[in-house]
Every structure is written in structure tokens, then in C-alpha cells.
Amino acid sequence: MRVFVTGAGGHIASAVIPELLNAGHEVVGLARSESSAAVVKALGAEVRRGDLADPDGLAAAAADADAVVHLAFDHAAMAAGDMAGAAATDRTVVLALGEALAGTGKALLGVGMGHGDGNEHLGRAYGSNPRIATGRLFGELAERGVRAVLVGVPPVVHSARDRSGFLPILIGIARATGVSGYTGDGANLWPAVHTRDLGRLYRLALEKAPAGAELHAAAEEGVAVRDIAEVIGRRLGVPVERIPQERLTEHFGFFGAFMSLDVPIRSGRTRELLGWEPVEAGLVADLEEGHYFAGE
Structure with missing residues (x-):
């Protein structure tokens, strides 16, 4: 076609x-x-x-x-x-x-x-x-x-090609503020x-x-935001902290609106319909590979 x-x-x-x-x-x-x-x-x-x-x-x-x-x-x-x-x-x-x-x-x-x-x-x-x-x-x-x-x-599409998605934004905020943040208990889920x-x-x-x-x-129904924040904090050598709801905009700017997002997504029927089976690294494993932190 x-x-x-x-x-x-x-x-x-x-x-x-x-x-x-x-x-x-x-x-x-x-x-x-x-x-x-x-x-x-x-x-x-x-x-x-x-x-x-x-x-x-x-x-x-x-x-x-x-x-x-x-x-x-x-x-x-x-x-x-x-x-x-x-x-x-x-x-x-x-x-x-x-x-x-x-x-x-x-x-x-x-x-x-x-x-x-x-x-x-x-x-x-x-x-x-x-x-x-x-x-x-x-x-x-x-x-x-x-x-x-x-x-x-x-919400999270990740790989070495990612330059402007959720992960680069969070990493940039952590670098700028010296804190890798999450909100609430950090258990809210972002599918990836x-x-x-x-x-x-x-x-x-x-x-x-x-x-x-x-x-x-x-590919992943949901990854806890605190787990993401912890990898970012360890990789950057900055503390991982809970950001109170009333300070989300102050700390995260426009991205504060996304920090409480909790939207696990199931894809079983899609996989069955298309014969689609994800084979690439998961979100946390991809973060751990280091390419998101290279060159800084």
C-alpha cells in the first residue's frame, strides 16, 4: 500500500x-x-x-x-x-x-x-x-x-529515540530542581x-x-510513578521526594497536571486480534540502559 x-x-x-x-x-x-x-x-x-x-x-x-x-x-x-x-x-x-x-x-x-x-x-x-x-x-x-x-x-512511549516525551520531561525537571519528584504515594500507574x-x-x-x-x-499495563522517579533520582544522584499536591505546578510546571495520572491500560484483546506481542525492553529496564541520561 x-x-x-x-x-x-x-x-x-x-x-x-x-x-x-x-x-x-x-x-x-x-x-x-x-x-x-x-x-x-x-x-x-x-x-x-x-x-x-x-x-x-x-x-x-x-x-x-x-x-x-x-x-x-x-x-x-x-x-x-x-x-x-x-x-x-x-x-x-x-x-x-x-x-x-x-x-x-x-x-x-x-x-x-x-x-x-x-x-x-x-x-x-x-x-x-x-x-x-x-x-x-x-x-x-x-x-x-x-x-x-x-x-x-x-502516555509513555520510550526508547533511545525519545527526546520530548514523559521521561525526558521528568529527567529535565529533576536536573533543574535537584529533586526527582512524584506525588501522593507514587503508586499511580502510567502504562508504557x-x-x-x-x-x-x-x-x-x-x-x-x-x-x-x-x-x-x-506493552506494560502500568508502571508506578515512584518507581520511575527512583531510577531517575539514582541515575542523576538527586533525592527522590514526594511533591505535595498544592506544589505540583510550582515544581513541575505544566507537567504537574500529569503527575497524578493513574490510567492502567489492558491490551489483551488487541494482542489477540493482531497477533501483537511486545518484545522490547520495559520502561524501567529502558531507563536503566542509560541512554536517557547520556551526554550530560
């Missing part, structure tokens, strides 16, 4: 694109800058310049492809506190991509969190997240002749997946998942 990938210069795409190419698919990657275009080209994909502000251009690219893997998101707006704006942009893009594919039976894979696979609790945990509404669009698109598939990507395992899941989903499928890409 000829696959159009948005967010092609990003972390997840760095595994998805090679996985698709190695399976014999052609890949066209969206790049919004010269630096992103160089990354996409180095991965072996064809480059298409554009960005999320041009839904018509994205729709045209989708119409030229056999399938779309939509990975792009306005993370800068989210980090600046405008999650609603970032989600609104994403919704506009998904609608444009879906309109281009309506009635074709072509695949549209997106990032979002469904409630299947024994994960009904995610509706409560993420209920106020404006991105949830966009995820619901995939069910609607499946009824319009699109093989729409929602992929629930865990290695980047290469996630790349394999996307390829399998492209080839196998039926319209309307809600997949969950957790």
Missing part, C-alpha cells in the same frame, strides 16, 4: 515508517519544515511538505494514498496550556482526512483512547480531555465507508510501550484491523 503518514518527523513515526517500509509498503511522510523533511527522507520515505493548518492539502494527500496513519498533533499548543485549541485543530484534520476517504474502504489510523478491551475506566480518567471527542469521530467514520481504526497510545513495539502494532493494525476497531498499545 501507499501510506500517507502525518507527523512523519516525530518520535512515533521514527519506528512506524521503517516498519511499513520493511513490510513492502510505500510511505509518503508529511513534513512541516526542512529539518523534518530531512528526517523523513533519511528514514527512506517520500516527503510531502505541509502542516496541520492546511486541512485541504492533507485531504488531497490522503486521497492520493491507499491508507493514512495520522500521528501529528499540536504538542506546542498543548505544552503552552491550550489543549482545547490543539484538540480543535486535530478534529478539523481528522474530519478532512475522513471526508477524503469516505466511501473508499481505505484505512485511517489515528491516535486516541477508546474504552474497549476492558478499559471502561478510561472514560472516567480522560472524560474531560477535549481530545476524547476526536476519538469518537473514528467510530462515525467507520460508518461512512472508512476503515477507521483508533490506536490508544500509552517501547517505540519499536508500537511501530509493529501500527503496521499490524494497517494490515489487519477491521473498521471501527479500538486498539490499545500498552
Whole structure:
């Protein structure tokens, strides 16, 4: 298949694109800058310049492809506190991509969190997240002749390719403050997946998942945040401390909103449907390998 990938210069795409190419698919990657275009080209994909502000251009690219893997998101707006704006942009893009594919039976894979696979609790945990509404669009698109598939990507996607996810942010905060922090008793759980395992899941989903499928890409159901903080503290040689709820924003900045997140994710049905079995290092083992702390 000829696959159009948005967010092609990003972390997840760095595994998805090679996985698709190695399976014999052609890949066209969206790049919004010269630096992103160089990354996409180095991965072996064809480059298409554009960005999320041009839904018509994205729709045209989708119409030229056999399938779309939509990975792009306005993370800068989210980090600046405008999650609603970032989600609104994403919704506009998904609608444009879906309109281009309506009635074709072509695949549209997106990032979002469904409630299947024994994960009904995610509706409560993420209920106020404006991105949830966009995820619901995939069910609607499946009824319009699109093989729409929602992929629930865990909060932590980790590997040596990770430069801006949860782990680099926590490590950066620990370096800046001299404390590796957690909140409460630190027993809240963050599910995780290695980047290469996630790349394999996307390829399998492209080839196998039926319209309307809600997949969950957790290799680990949940890792206690205190366990993560302890590895970071030991590696950096800084104390590991509980940060009171009222000081989360002071200590963690915008990331304080994520520190209490407790969202274990089950992926048993996804594994059975796709034949997906994660094989890469787990989150703590990956931290222990040291690449997150190299060069400092």
C-alpha cells in the first residue's frame, strides 16, 4: 500500500515508517519544515511538505494514498496550556482526512483512547480531555465507508529515540530542581510501550484491523510513578521526594497536571486480534540502559 503518514518527523513515526517500509509498503511522510523533511527522507520515505493548518492539502494527500496513519498533533499548543485549541485543530484534520476517504474502504489510523478491551475506566480518567471527542469521530467514520481504526497510545512511549516525551520531561525537571519528584504515594500507574513495539502494532493494525476497531498499545499495563522517579533520582544522584499536591505546578510546571495520572491500560484483546506481542525492553529496564541520561 501507499501510506500517507502525518507527523512523519516525530518520535512515533521514527519506528512506524521503517516498519511499513520493511513490510513492502510505500510511505509518503508529511513534513512541516526542512529539518523534518530531512528526517523523513533519511528514514527512506517520500516527503510531502505541509502542516496541520492546511486541512485541504492533507485531504488531497490522503486521497492520493491507499491508507493514512495520522500521528501529528499540536504538542506546542498543548505544552503552552491550550489543549482545547490543539484538540480543535486535530478534529478539523481528522474530519478532512475522513471526508477524503469516505466511501473508499481505505484505512485511517489515528491516535486516541477508546474504552474497549476492558478499559471502561478510561472514560472516567480522560472524560474531560477535549481530545476524547476526536476519538469518537473514528467510530462515525467507520460508518461512512472508512476503515477507521483508533490506536490508544500509552502516555509513555520510550526508547533511545525519545527526546520530548514523559521521561525526558521528568529527567529535565529533576536536573533543574535537584529533586526527582512524584506525588501522593507514587503508586499511580502510567502504562508504557517501547517505540519499536508500537511501530509493529501500527503496521499490524494497517494490515489487519477491521473498521471501527479500538486498539490499545500498552506493552506494560502500568508502571508506578515512584518507581520511575527512583531510577531517575539514582541515575542523576538527586533525592527522590514526594511533591505535595498544592506544589505540583510550582515544581513541575505544566507537567504537574500529569503527575497524578493513574490510567492502567489492558491490551489483551488487541494482542489477540493482531497477533501483537511486545518484545522490547520495559520502561524501567529502558531507563536503566542509560541512554536517557547520556551526554550530560
